[in-house]
Amino acid sequence: MAKTLDLISVAFLVLVVVSQSESLKQEEEGDRISELPGQPKVSFQQFSGYVTVNKVAGRALFYWLTESPTSPLSKPLVIWLNGGPGCSSVAYGASEEIGPFRINKSASGLYLNKFSWNHVANLLFLEAPAGVGFSYSNRSSDLFDTGDTRTAMDSLQFLIGWLDRFPRYKNREVYITGESYAGHYVPQLARQIMVYSNKSKHPINLKGIMVGNAVTDNYYDNLGTVTYWWSHAMISDKTYHQLINSCDFRRQKESDECESMYSYAMDQEFGNIDQYNIYAPPCNNSDGSRFTRQSMRLPHRPHRVPISRLYVVNMQLSCIRANIFRQIAGYDPCTEKYAEIYYNRPDVQKALHANKTRIRYKWTACSEVLNRNWNDTDVSILPIYREMIAGGLRVWVFSGDVDSVVPVTATRYSLAQLKLTTKIPWYPWYVKKQVGGWTEVYEGVTFATVRGAGHEVPLFKPRAALELFKSFLRGTPLPKS
Template identity: 35%
Template sequence: MTVANVLFLESPAGVGFSYASKSFDYTMGDKQTAKDSYTFLINWLERFPEYKTRDFFITGESYAGHYVPQLASLILSQNKNTNRTIINLRGIAVKHFDPCSSDYVLSYLNRAEVQEALHARNTSWEHCSGFDWTDSPITILPTINQLIANGISVWIYSGDIDGMIPVTSTRYSVNKLKLPVETAWRPWYYNKEVGGYVVGYKGVVLTTVRGAGHTVPSYQSERALVMISSFLQGKLPPSFTE
């Protein structure tokens, strides 16, 4: 099933195959990460201009609950400069497995032929790297409010068995936005089974994915596809009657 063109970005510098040529570039923070990601996107679109007119959505999981809204906010700000490439930002989705999957990924991405195929430099790939992090806001909710005010579609999704960022914690955070409910909390379905639950607020959709942990697609790939497809189409995940 073809849903979208996907561009994967390892961020910040030093994560995965990404690297910087100068050591001081590894002193990172939320703001610098957003700036670097924006610079990458602009340069990528200049290199592949056929994608400039496409609708653009940003998704992420875990600490990308900071990265994604802040990058979206920076895009909105920079789009006001008509002399620059305009990024057609339409929406964001933020996440606020197989226990051996990390081992599989580590082994696969450290194979020489895989690194060559990805045009990555010959290096030792690892999941996380230590950084001197310079800034991290206590809350990202004001940025979420800014995006809502600018008409950006905001989805927050959560695996219902996520022990790192539980659904309850996510609901408490969303409730602090004090948004009116447009669609009451209800189940959504895939393959005649409950795929998760969803509630539609004015400006934000909060959805869960049943049977998924912290990295949702690693646990429930098909349900995750239904969820992300609904996000891209601008509609809630399907009810039982659809």
């Protein structure tokens, strides 16, 4: 009798496992992208959809996976996060930086990015937190009270749920990458994964992180930014000294005097420039007005970058100077507006399995609501860097050197506080026989600049960014020749 009961129990467990496996296969197949509107033919698989991270609040995060076209089963999983806070990884990372597609200037279709990072890895773009892009919460108060802690916790829950849906990735090497305010997201998620993996029977195989033009430390980021403006002749000596003397860079909210000095610098001294690349032309419309790339206030800084925005619905407003420069240098500063048209198309949303709940607001590259209501931000990420180094994670930090929003000086000031021993002294690294930038390898961290790149390094210097990424995955220093 006991043996019969044992056999019944085993049979029942087998049925449960098989049923769960079939359910997961159905979930995965439900997320498969057959083809996006206007997409060229590709040999790699794509998936996108939602993972619920909090059932009570009804929070669900949207993802887009683009696998590698060759041997995807042997390649690592790389998670990409954009910052803001409040900006979309689909709008930026996937559509104008490291993803396999670019959106054409009429927003009617896509063309291939020959420097896509999915040549060497499987790319998982995550829109986080809820309220960013297609990610949503059924509890509207979540959008008015969010921050670093919930973002990290929800992102961990997303990854756990996503790996259950895609079990073939469970033992794969995982790397987390991102830029700007993802200088918070990436290390914070890495720390959550480390804590989870230390307690779990099924640890996540996290190997390392890489962040670019990354928000790192309140004081040193702010000091480095003002220093960059002055050293690049964007502000006068008088304004520089007034900022240094009147601002307490450690404060969350600056004094009125300091705020007014920031405003004066931008309004009266910067001129009509793209702050994300001070040497590139801005995106100007045919009527002479300016289309401004989404500019968000960093939570620990004054309103030094104005949130001015043109939502473009009429494509007759053409980016004249942008098109001229694109023909010369391959860079188009109007790419963000193409994304806002393309991803609001109903046929695109249907192909992506996105916006199934009919969100009441338009898809935007960045959420001003989230940005203005960011109520929880770490003063410094440097303690997490020390934890990651102690935990044996690979840590790379890179910086486009013509970005004035989170500039190279800010990153260097911040990293210097770690007081790391130098393993390989400063040297120029090369791509296609040209200096791609400069680098120094420390005990625990590799730092690299990308010459001539703005805030979104892969947008401005795609070939150099891919070379940087390859070296990061190999764990080898950047090429000296």
